[in-house]
Structure formats: C-alpha cells, structure tokens
Amino acid sequence: MKACGLIVEYNPFHNGHRYHIEKAKEASKADCMIAIMSGSFLQRGEPAIIDKFHRAKAALEAGVDIVLELPFVYAVQNSDIFANGAVKSLHEIGVNSICFGSESGNISFFLHAYEKYKEKEPFYKETLRKMLDQGLSFPEASRYAYESIGLTANEIDLSQPNNILGYSYVKTILDNQFQVEPLTIKRTKNNYHDEEITNPIASATSIRKEIFTNRRITEKVSITMPEGTNQQLKTYKEKSTTLHEWEGYFPLLHYRVMTMSHEELAGIHGINEGLEYRIKKTAKQATSINEWIEMIKTKRYTRTRLQRIFVHILTNTKKNDIEKLINKTPVPYIRILGITKTGQNYLNMNKKTIDVPLLFRFNRNPHPMMELEENASNAYYSILPPHSRKMLFKQELGSPIIVKE
Amino acid sequence: MKACGLIVEYNPFHNGHRYHIEKAKEASKADCMIAIMSGSFLQRGEPAIIDKFHRAKAALEAGVDIVLELPFVYAVQNSDIFANGAVKSLHEIGVNSICFGSESGNISFFLHAYEKYKEKEPFYKETLRKMLDQGLSFPEASRYAYESIGLTANEIDLSQPNNILGYSYVKTILDNQFQVEPLTIKRTKNNYHDEEITNPIASATSIRKEIFTNRRITEKVSITMPEGTNQQLKTYKEKSTTLHEWEGYFPLLHYRVMTMSHEELAGIHGINEGLEYRIKKTAKQATSINEWIEMIKTKRYTRTRLQRIFVHILTNTKKNDIEKLINKTPVPYIRILGITKTGQNYLNMNKKTIDVPLLFRFNRNPHPMMELEENASNAYYSILPPHSRKMLFKQELGSPIIVKE
Numbered sequence: 186m187k188a189c190g191l192i193v194e195y196n197p198f199h200n201g202h203r204y205h206i207e208k209a210k211e212a213s214k215a216d217c218m219i220a221i222m223s224g225s226f227l228q229r230g231e232p233a234i235i236d237k238f239h240r241a242k243a244a245l246e247a248g249v250d251i252v253l254e255l256p257f258v259y260a261v262q263n264s265d266i267f268a269n270g271a272v273k274s275l276h277e278i279g280v281n282s283i284c285f286g287s288e289s290g291n292i293s294f295f296l297h298a299y300e301k302y303k304e305k306e307p308f309y310k311e312t313l314r315k316m317l318d319q320g321l322s323f324p325e326a327s328r329y330a331y332e333s334i335g336l337t338a339n340e341i342d343l344s345q346p347n348n349i350l351g352y353s354y355v356k357t358i359l360d361n362q363f364q365v366e367p368l369t370i371k372r373t374k375n376n377y378h379d380e381e382i383t384n385p386i387a388s389a390t391s392i393r394k395e396i397f398t399n400r401r402i403t404e405k406v407s408i409t410m411p412e413g414t415n416q417q418l419k420t421y422k423e424k425s426t427t428l429h430e431w432e433g434y435f436p437l438l439h440y441r442v443m444t445m446s447h448e449e450l451a452g453i454h455g456i457n458e459g460l461e462y463r464i465k466k467t468a469k470q471a472t473s474i475n476e477w478i479e480m481i482k483t484k485r486y487t488r489t490r491l492q493r494i495f496v497h498i499l500t501n502t503k504k505n506d507i508e509k510l511i512n513k514t515p516v517p518y519i520r521i522l523g524i525t526k527t528g529q530n531y532l533n534m535n536k537k538t539i540d541v542p543l544l545f546r547f548n549r550n551p552h553p554m555m556e557l558e559e560n561a562s563n564a565y566y567s568i569l570p571p572h573s574r575k576m577l578f579k580q581e582l583g584s585p586i587i588v589k590e
Numbered sequence: 591m592k593a594c595g596l597i598v599e600y601n602p603f604h605n606g607h608r609y610h611i612e613k614a615k616e617a618s619k620a621d622c623m624i625a626i627m628s629g630s631f632l633q634r635g636e637p638a639i640i641d642k643f644h645r646a647k648a649a650l651e652a653g654v655d656i657v658l659e660l661p662f663v664y665a666v667q668n669s670d671i672f673a674n675g676a677v678k679s680l681h682e683i684g685v686n687s688i689c690f691g692s693e694s695g696n697i698s699f700f701l702h703a704y705e706k707y708k709e710k711e712p713f714y715k716e717t718l719r720k721m722l723d724q725g726l727s728f729p730e731a732s733r734y735a736y737e738s739i740g741l742t743a744n745e746i747d748l749s750q751p752n753n754i755l756g757y758s759y760v761k762t763i764l765d766n767q768f769q770v771e772p773l774t775i776k777r778t779k780n781n782y783h784d785e786e787i788t789n790p791i792a793s794a795t796s797i798r799k800e801i802f803t804n805r806r807i808t809e810k811v812s813i814t815m816p817e818g819t820n821q822q823l824k825t826y827k828e829k830s831t832t833l834h835e836w837e838g839y840f841p842l843l844h845y846r847v848m849t850m851s852h853e854e855l856a857g858i859h860g861i862n863e864g865l866e867y868r869i870k871k872t873a874k875q876a877t878s879i880n881e882w883i884e885m886i887k888t889k890r891y892t893r894t895r896l897q898r899i900f901v902h903i904l905t906n907t908k909k910n911d912i913e914k915l916i917n918k919t920p921v922p923y924i925r926i927l928g929i930t931k932t933g934q935n936y937l938n939m940n941k942k943t944i945d946v947p948l949l950f951r952f953n954r955n956p957h958p959m960m961e962l963e964e965n966a967s968n969a970y971y972s973i974l975p976p977h978s979r980k981m982l983f984k985q986e987l988g989s990p991i992i993v994k995e
Contacts, residue, residue, distance in 0.1 A: 436972070440842050443968035444906040446961075469983070472976035501849040556851075563848035567841070571877035578874070 186531050189215035190275035190283040190365070191249070192268075192354065194223045196233050196393070197418060198243040199410045201373060201386045206248040208370045209284035217531040219280055220244055221253040221271045222522065223260040224558065225565035226500070228267050228350075230492025232429040232565060234393055235421040238580050241523035245588035246413035250528035252586075253278065254520040256554050257561040258510045261496045263323060266511055268353030273516050275365070276358075279535050282366040285354055288345040290371025295355040298336050298343065302356075305334040322487045324349065347372060361514075385409055397430055425573045431474045431492070433568045438499050439477075442468045445498075454507045455494040460486065464498075500564040502557060510554055517552050520544040523586030547582045591936050594620035595680035595688040595770070596654070597673075597759065599628045601638050601798070602823060603648040604815045606778060606791045611653040613775045614689035622936040624685055625649055626658040626676045627927065628665040629963065630970035631905070633672050635897025637834040637970060639798055640826040643985050646928035650993035651818035655933035657991075658683065659925040661959050662966040663915045666901045668728060671916055673758030678921050680770070681763075684940050687771040688763065692756040695776025699746040700760045703736070707761075710739040727892045729754065752777060766919075790814055802835055830978045836879045836897070838973045843904050844882075847873045850903075859912045860899040865891065869903075905969040907962060915959055922957050925949040928991030952987045 189209055195202060206218055222244070224237045233240060241252040259270025275283055289295070302309055312333040316326035328344045342348055355367045373386050382391045387409040395406045396418075407415050422428055442450070442464060450461035463481055471477035478491050496502075518541055524532070532543070548555065562581050566574045594614055600607060611623055627649070629642045638645060646657040664675025680688055694700070707714055717738040721731035733749045747753055760772045778791050787796045792814040800811045801823075812820050827833055847855070847869060855866035868886055876882035883896050901907075923946055929937070937948070953960065967986050971979045 435976075437842065437845050439976075440969070440972040441846070443972060444904075444965050449906075470980070472980065499849075501854075560849050564845065567845040567848060571840075571844075575875070575877070 186217055186534055187213065187215040187282075188217040188219050188278070188280045188531060188535075189213035189368075190272075190278075190280035191218060191220040192255075192271040192275070192283065192285060192350075193220045193244070194227050194233070194389075195220075195240045195244055196223075196227055196231075196389050197235060197240060197410065198247060198414045199387065199389060199392055201388070202244070203247050203411055204373065204386060205284075205286050205370060209368065210248070212368045212370065213282040213284055213366075215281065217250045217527055218248060219251045219253065219275065219278060219528070219531075220249045221255050221274050223255050224257060225561045226257065226261045226496045228260060228262070228264075229489050230261055230494070230496050231431060232434065232496075234396070234428050234430070235418060236425075236565070236577060236580075237522055238586055239417040239421040242586050242588065243411070243414040243417040245523045245525055245586060247411045250525045250531065251278075251521065252523040254522050254558075256516070256520070257500075257502075257558050258507050258554055261493050262511070264350050264353040265356075268350065268357045269512075270516065272354050272357040272363070272365070273361070273514060274519055276361070276363045277515055277541050278519055278539060280365060282368050283354055283358065284368040284370060285347070285351045286372045287347045287351040287369045288372060289341050289348050289351070290369060291341075292355075292367055292369045294341040295352055295367065295369065296359075298331070298341055298352060299355055299359050301334055301336055302331075309334050320483075320485045322485055322490070324487075325484075382406065382409060393430070396428065425569050425577060427569065429565070429568070431495075434499060435474050435477075437564075437567055438474070438495060439468060439471065441498060441501075450498070452503050452505070453494070454497045454502045454504050455490070456497075460494070464494075500557075500561045502560070506553065506557060510557075515541055517554055518542045518544050520547075520558075521585045523588065525588050525590050527590065545585055591622055591939055592618065592620040592687075593622040593624050593683070593685045593936060594618035594773075595677075595683075595685035596623060596625040597660075597676040597680070597688065597690060597755075598625045598649070599632050599638070599794075600625075600645045600649055601628075601632055601636075601794050602640060602645060602815065603652060603819045604792065604794060604797055606793070607649070608652050608816055609778065609791060610689075610691050610775060614773065615653070617773045617775065618687040618689055618771075620686065622655045622932055623653060624656045624658065624680065624683060624933070624936075625654045626660045626679050628660050629662060630966045631662065631666045631901045633665060633667070633669075634894050635666055635899070635901050636836060637839065637901075639801070639833050639835070640823060641830075641970065641982060641985075642927055643991055644822040644826040647991050647993065648816070648819040648822040650928045650930055650991060652816045655930045655936065656683075656926065657928040659927050659963075661921070661925070662905075662907075662963050663912050663959055666898050667916070669755050669758040670761075673755065673762045674917075675921065677759055677762040677768070677770070678766070678919065679924055681766070681768045682920055682946050683924055683944060685770060687773050688759055689773040689775060690752070690756045690759055691777045692752045692774045693750040693777060694746050694753050694756070695774060696746075697760075697772055697774045700757055700772065700774065701764075703741055703746055703748070703757060704760055704764050706739055706741055707736075714739050725888075725890045727890055727895070729892075730889075787811065787814060798835070801833065830974050830982060832974065834970070834973070836900075839904060840879050840882075842969075842972055843879070843900060844873060844876065846903060846906075855903070857908050857910070858899070859902045859907045859909050860895070861902075865899070869899075905962075905966045907965070911958070911962060915962075920946055922959055923947045923949050925952075925963075926990045928993065930993050930995050932995060950990055 226232055244252055255271050259266055309330050313326050313330040316329045331343050343352055351369055358365050358367055382395055382405055385408050392406055392409055402418055447461045467477055467480040478488055481491055482488055566578055631637055649657055660676050664671055714735050718731055718735040721734045736748050748757055756774055763770050763772055787800055787810055790813050797811055797814055807823055852866045872882055872885040883893055886896055887893055971983055
C-alpha cells in the first residue's frame with residue numbers, strides 16, 4: 186500500500202482542500218492519504234475555529250484516511266520548525282510522498298532552490314543574520330538572503346506563504362535524506378489571504394471572515410465546504426456554544442499578562458529583546474486583541490509572530506519547556522486523531538516498520554510534549570461554559586474518531 | 591489632636607459600622623478617626639463587593655477621617671498576620687487607641703487572656719502544634735490550645751470570629767509594647783455570619799446575600815446602610831457594570847489553574863502538603879467556585895483557608911514574593927486612600943513624628959509590596975469590560991478621595 190502525506194490545518198476543511206486531496210491522490214498514486222494537522226492552535230498563531238476532533242472528522246469524510254496531530258511544540262512556530270515536526274512525523278509513519286499546495290506548482294523549482302542554497306549556505310546564512318540584525322522580519326530577511334544567492338522571484342517567489350512552507354518541507358526531506366518524494370500542486374487562483382468569497386473554492390481566511398462577520402454559517406459560506414464540514418461546524422457550535430476566534434480569548438490573555446511579572450513574561454517561548462516590557466505596557470491600554478497587536482507590532486515583530494507569542498502566553502508555554510523538545514529527532518510519538526478502514530489497513534500492514542509509539546489514546550505520562558498538548562487544549566477550551574468544556578475535553582482523553590467509508 | 595484607629599473591611603459600609611464609629615469616638619474621646627481597610631480582597635479570601643475607593647468614600651461620608659489601605663500582603667491572611675499589618679500601620683500613623691468590635695465587649699477579658707498566654711506560652715504553642723499535626727484547622731487547634739492553658743469560653747470565647755481578631759490586635763499591641771490603648775465595643779446582636787436581614791443593623795454577610803440573590807439593591811437592603819453607601823454601590827455598578835463576588839472570577843481562576851504545572855501551583859503562597867495535586871485534579875470537574883471548594887475542603891483546609899489560597903492563585907502571589915515581606919517591622923509605607931479636612935489637619939500636625947513614608951499617589955517604584963498591590967488590583971478589575979476596567983484602574987494611580995465635611 187502506498188501512502189501520501191499532507192500537511193494541513195483545515196481551519197475549516199473546504200472545497201479547496203478536497204481538490205488538493207484528489208490531485209494529490211492522482212499525482213502520488215497512493216492508496217492511503219495521511220494528513221498531519223495542527224491541533225488547538227495554528228501555525229499563524231490563531232485558535233482553530235472548531236476543535237481538532239471535529240476538524241478531523243470532516244477531513245476523514247472527505248477523503249483523508251488517517252489524521253495525525255501535529256504536536257503543539259511544532260504547530261505554532263515559524264515554517265522551519267513547523268515543517269520539521271510535520272515532515273519527520275510523516276516520514277516515521279512511512280509515507281512514500283508528501284504533496285503540498287504552492288503558488289509555484291512546480292517541484293523542480295523547489296529542488297533547484299535547495300541545490301543553490303546548499304551550494305552557498307554560509308553566504309545565505311550570513312546575509313540572513315545581517316538582515317535580521319537590521320530589524321527585518323524573518324520572511325523579509327530570508328527573501329533578501331535568497332536573492333543574495335541568486336534565487337529571484339522569477340523562478341520561485343519565496344515570499345509567498347505556501348511557497349515558504351513548501352520549501353521548508355522540501356528542505357527537511359533533503360536535509361534528512363528521507364526516502365520521501367516531494368510533490369506539489371499549484372493552488373487554484375484564490376490566494377491564501379483572500380478575504381472575500383468569490384467562488385466555491387474560497388480561502389479559509391475568507392470563509393472565517395464570512396462566518397464571524399455574520400455570526401453564523403451563511404449560504405454563501407456553506408457552498409465553499411463539503412456537507413461534512415457544514416455538519417461539523419454546526420455540531421461543534423451546538424456543543425460548545427461558540428466558534429473560536431482570537432477576540433474570545435482577550436479577557437483571559439489580558440488577565441494573564443496583567444498578573445505576570447516582567448521576569449515571568451520574559452520566560453515565555455518567543456519573548457526576547459525586552460518585548461516583555463512592551464507587552465505589559467500596552468496591556469494597560471488595550472481593549473481588544475486586535476488593538477493590542479496594533480500597539481505592539483513593528484517591522485520585526487509582525488502580527489503573525491506576535492500572535493504566536495500570544496498563544497504561548499495564553500498556554501503558559503515557557504522557553505524551558507519547549508526549546509529542548511523542538512529539535513529532538515525522531516519525533517517521540519505519533520498521535521492518531523482519526524482514521525478510516527483504509528487507514529486501519531495501512532497501519533496493520535506497516536506497524537512493524539514504524540519505530541515510534543503510535544498513540545491511540547491520550548496518555549499523560551509518556552512524554553513532556555503530551556503535557557504541553559494538554560495545556561494547549563485546556564487553554565483552548567477555557568472560553569467555553571463549564572459544562573461544554575467538560576464534555577468536549579473528554580474527547581481529548583478518548584479514542585480516535587473512526588469513520589467508516 | 592487625639593486619634594483612634596479602626597480595623598475594617600466595610601464590605602460594604604453599613605449601619606453597624608456607623609454605630610461602631612460613634613461608640614468608638616465616645617470611648618476613645620478622639621478627634622480623628624483613622625480606619626485601616628483591606629483593599630481589593632478581604633481577610634476571609636473574598637473579592638470586595640465594590641472597589642476600595644468607593645468603599646472608602648462611603649466611610650469618609652459616615653464619620654471616618656482617614657482611610658488607609660491595609661496592604662495586600664497582610665489583608666488576605668490569618669488573623670495574626672492581618673492584625674500585625676493593621677496594628678503596626680495604625681501605630682506608625684500615631685493613633686492613641688484602637689477600638690474593635692467583639693462578641694465579648696470587655697477589654698479586661700482580652701488583657702487577662704494575653705497575660706495567661708504569656709505565662710504559659712511554650713505549653714500553649716506545643717498544644718497548638720500537636721493539634722495542627724492532628725489535622726485540625728487553625729481556629730479549632732487554637733481553641734484547644736487556649737483551653738489547655740485554662741482559658742475557657744465562660745470568660746472569653748476565642749472561637750468567635752471577632753474575638754479572635756480582637757485578641758490578635760491586643761496581642762500585637764502588647765507584644766510590641768506599643769503606646770496604644772486597646773478598646774472594645776460589644777457587637778450588637780447581629781452575628782457576623784448571620785445570613786438574613788432582620789433589622790436596620792444587619793451583618794455585611796446578610797447584606798451581600800440579599801444583594802446577590804436579588805441581583806440589585808433592594809429596599810430591604812438599602813435601609814441597613816447610610817445613604818452614602820447606597821450611592822457608592824449604585825455609582826460603582828454603573829461604572830463597572832457589576833458587583834464583585836467569587837463566582838464572577840471562576841473562568842479566570844479555572845483557566846489559570848488548568849494552565850499551571852504542579853510545580854508552579856506549589857510555588858503559590860499558602861499551598862503546601864501536596865494541595866496542588868488536589869486543586870488540579872478537582873479543577874477538571876468543577877463548574878463553579880463553590881462546587882470546587884466543596885470538592886477540595888477538609889477539616890484542615892477550611893473554606894476560608896481555601897478562599898485565601900484561591901485569591902493568591904488568582905493574583906499570582908508566590909511564596910517567594912510574599913513571605914519575606916510579611917514580618918518586616920516597621921511597615922514600609924502607609925497608603926492614604928481617602929481623607930477629610932479633619933484628617934488633613936491631623937496629618938499636618940503629626941507628620942513630623944510619622945517615620946514611614948505616607949503615600950498619597952500610587953508609586954510603582956518604591957517597594958515590592960506595591961507591585962503585589964498592583965497585581966491584586968489588576969486581578970480584581972479583570973472581570974470587568976475593557977473600558978470600565980481602564981477607567982476604574984486610573985483611580986488606582988490617582989490621588990486619594992477627598993471628602994469635605
């Protein structure tokens with residue numbers, strides 16, 4: 186059985202994701218599609234609109250065979266760390282290929298970029314460091330650094346969000362010499378950041394915007410998603426009373442910052458260079474997350490970076506807890522969030538060659554990474570009424586979702 | 591000018607408090623009444639119903655001349671530490687007497703109790719330790735210990751809440767050989783813990799119960815308080831949108847505990863003997879503060895003790911922060927929350943003999959105790975909508991309330 190890996194967030198699962206699965210299946214000729222998905226919080230430092238189990242279920246109903254959880258320590262990080270956790274996990278579970286969507290759509294450009302990078306790695310790194318020292322954000326600095334080694338946007342634009350992520354996947358595969366084929370599919374014309382829904386394949390950003398502006402799943406939004414997602418959004422909202430967005434966390438995050446010392450704040454993952462003073466000072470004035478970020482952000486501390494930092498404050502994730510875990514190889518475990526019959530067959534056939542523990546139930550003892558996972562879920566569900574929170578948290582401790590095909 | 595000290599919480603200020611001021615004035619023959627009042631959180635581990643400034647204003651309008659803030663490090667503590675902070679502050683500001691309400695009403699009984707205690711101090715302490723080791727709560731253990739040195743309830747019942755506090759005041763005065771005369775007034779028949787309003791002098795407990803049950807200031811409750819208090823409750827509620835009670839803090843406290851490690855929880859002031867495990871474990875099930883306390887409480891960990899611990903978790907008050915400050919003599923500063931013309935005259939005449947700094951404005955630099963005060967206020971106001979919170983917190987940084995007589 187051949188397996189193809191996908192690296193996803195499904196926030197929420199929509200028609201574009203289904204299109205990607207179909208194309209990836211064709212390109213990889215795989216029998217089993219394995220998606221590794223962020224859990225409660227996402228790469229850009231945002232809470233997921235509905236919890237991981239409801240997102241996983243929608244994905245399983247739409248063509249994915251196994252949904253793995255990308256551990257929290259990798260999920261809310263820059264593209265290199267994110268890619269590192271995701272690609273290593275997929276490699277461990279034995280995928281033959283990884284297929285990602287990109288603005289470029291041509292894998293040879295990614296491979297060529299990697300070649301150039303390897304040739305001139307020291308020079309690239311020196312330029313990158315210089316640009317960062319000048320106060321540029323990481324994406325900007327790395328764009329300059331790529332240009333400095335002769336990689337221009339004509340061939341591949343490494344400032345486009347999905348190209349950045351894709352390049353990180355390719356780099357992780359090649360750096361580690363994994364026997365995994367990288368594949369890419371050109372994204373349809375809706376850009377990642379598009380804010381308006383214009384056709385049945387819309388960006389997740391525009392879908393969330395439509396939902397939160399109207400405070401409900403409008404007809405316009407429901408045609409952009411498979412029926413399964415519509416159902417899961419509805420079910421989750423009934424159980425939880427809410428869909429998750431940053432502003433819902435403002436009272437908790439604000440309370441937390443207002444009762445932390447500067448020293449404690451400086452101990453949180455991602456807070457450096459005196460940022461703790463800026464965060465505390467602006468907290469006094471802020472009346473919303475958005476206003477607060479506007480007050481703090483600089484060229485260097487972009488909105489995305491600050492949102493990730495806010496996630497780490499909210500979840501009380503300390504440098505000490507996370508930094509020793511990030512670069513461990515191999516990943517310490519693989520957690521299964523949901524699975525189909527095909528997925529079960531795949532695991533049965535391959536379990537002997539999978540070297541890391543497969544977790545089917547949440548187990549608090551085996552690894553400090555699981556404690557951070559639990560913390561993240563605790564923070565994620567904290568905005569819900571007590572009874573909804575208790576009910577939903579039970580799933581965190583239970584068995585994976587099983588979907589019959 | 592003679593001054594008399596009062597040790598108060600005014601939660602809220604009611605007719606019984608006004609009666610006490612009148613009687614204390616008669617007994618002490620003082621020209622200036624100085625009250626030292628708990629701030630955001632109270633001795634029994636509860637948030638104050640309205641903030642300290644609105645409570646201070648009601649007191650100034652009803653006969654108090656100066657309202658001092660009892661610092662947070664002393665305020666949410668057992669009676670000995672509470673008394674220590676309050677009596678030392680009043681002594682520093684130069685009061686000639688301290689007048690407290692008690693169930694006993696006879697100061698010679700308190701003085702006699704102290705004499706007996708001094709005679710048999712080692713035996714008392716040994717019995718106390720033994721009883722605590724057997725798992726009794728502090729009030730219970732100390733009752734046994736007093737009985738063991740021949741102090742029975744016939745003379746003075748040292749298990750009654752106001753007798754306990756009063757005895758702690760007397761003990762602090764005599765232990766430190768302060769030139770301050772202790773005076774006591776018998777409390778009128780409404781007991782401290784009475785839950786029902788039966789006449790115009792009602793207990794603060796019954797007043798709060800009536801307010802929170804009806805979600806408003808009923809006629810029944812308004813006759814138990816001077817017009818000034820009615821006005822302050824109304825004004826505060828308009829500004830803040832709410833009156834404060836424990837249940838309003840459940841989402842914040844619960845979120846906080848759910849994202850703390852056992853080690854962090856064990857670092858909070860008051861958490862010992864593995865209580866951190868019990869608090870974390872019960873948090874998973876609890877849907878309200880009341881339910882949570884019911885799950886944790888034991889003979890030894892009484893409701894009051896747990897409420898104090900909850901305040902210290904909510905405010906992020908660590909053992910390291912507080913324990914080195916509690917026993918410092920003299921108190922490092924005296925903060926004025928509000929003052930009348932008489933109070934200003936008193937300070938002008940006596941300022942040369944007051945050895946510790948008088949703070950008229952909140953100043954963040956001078957002392958770590960002020961940082962804890964700010965933290966406590968931050969936590970206290972955290973349940974309010976952002977704009978109310980910002981507006982009310984400004985008062986924390988501003989000048990004292992001035993009331994013209």
